[in-house]
Amino acid sequence: MQTQNPFLDEIAKLTTAAMGMAQTAGEEARTAFRAQADRVAAELDLIRREEFEALKAEVAALRAEVDALRGKGEGA
The missing domain is CATH 1.20.5 (Single alpha-helices involved in coiled-coils or other helix-helix interfaces)
Incomplete structure (x- = not known):
């Protein structure tokens, strides 16, 4: 202008x-x-939040799998 x-x-x-x-x-x-x-x-x-959340989910899945395997072993 x-x-x-x-x-x-x-x-x-x-x-x-x-x-x-x-x-x-x-x-x-x-x-x-x-x-x-x-x-x-x-x-x-340090890691990024996305990486942390992915690892956290993977650990939770592995814990559930271990618990399931322990439950199967106890019943036998």
């Missing part, structure tokens, strides 16, 4: 450019933070 005053036009352009740069800087900061968090998680040998 242009006004009658070229000075105000330049201020508007600079403000728009500054806002774009600030948004880009924020996105880059988020990306850097996420990369650092992933690196720390890898160094601490």
